[in-house]
Amino acid sequence: MRRRRYNRAAIIRLGNLAIMAVERTLSIIKPDATRRNLTGKINARFEDRGIRIVAQKRVRLSRAQAEDFYAVHRERPFFADLVKFMISGPVVIQVLEGDNAVALNREIMGATNPANAAPGTIRKDFAVSIEANSVHGSDSAETARNEIAFFFAGSEICP
Ligand code: CMP
Secondary structure, rough: OOOOOOOHHHHHEEEEEEEEEEEEEEEEEOOOHHHHHHHHHHHHHHHHHEEEEEEEEEEOOOHHHHHHHHHHHHHHHHHHHHOOOHOOOOOEEEEEEEEEHHHHHHHOOOOOOHHOOOOHHHHHHOOOOOOOOEEEEEEHHHHHHHHHHHHHHHOOOOO
């Protein structure tokens, strides 16, 4: 059985009782996956692990949106190609909710580079390359709050 690593911040301790905190995280199903009609298969991976998709929209990102969203990578050599890829087709932007959702989603997605992703993960099973890696997921609870606010108004999230 695989061991799951939990984000300490997501676990509330009450004496001996450890209660998982419900978290939200941002997910993007990328153009390589929408192009191959994989949205349903990817969503099933989330729902089968107890995650709820509490907001979802299919959009074409503008260049400005993609550049802003990935601004943290602006100086990286792959930035221009990453932006070009993210605007090359529709994406499905989602808010995922569940116990320890940030870390759980990262476990479900697998490593950024599909060559390093564990068997049974989305990226191992569906990704084409490190760039066309099918999904994005927030890397921490704080990033998740910022990334969710980047794309969704509170009124668009329906738990
Ligand atoms: P994502 O989780 O969306 O965050 C940044 C993205 O940059 C990453 O997934 C990859 O798809 C993409 N990327 C392209 N080349 C690289 C690289 N060499 N290292 C890391 N990320 C890369």
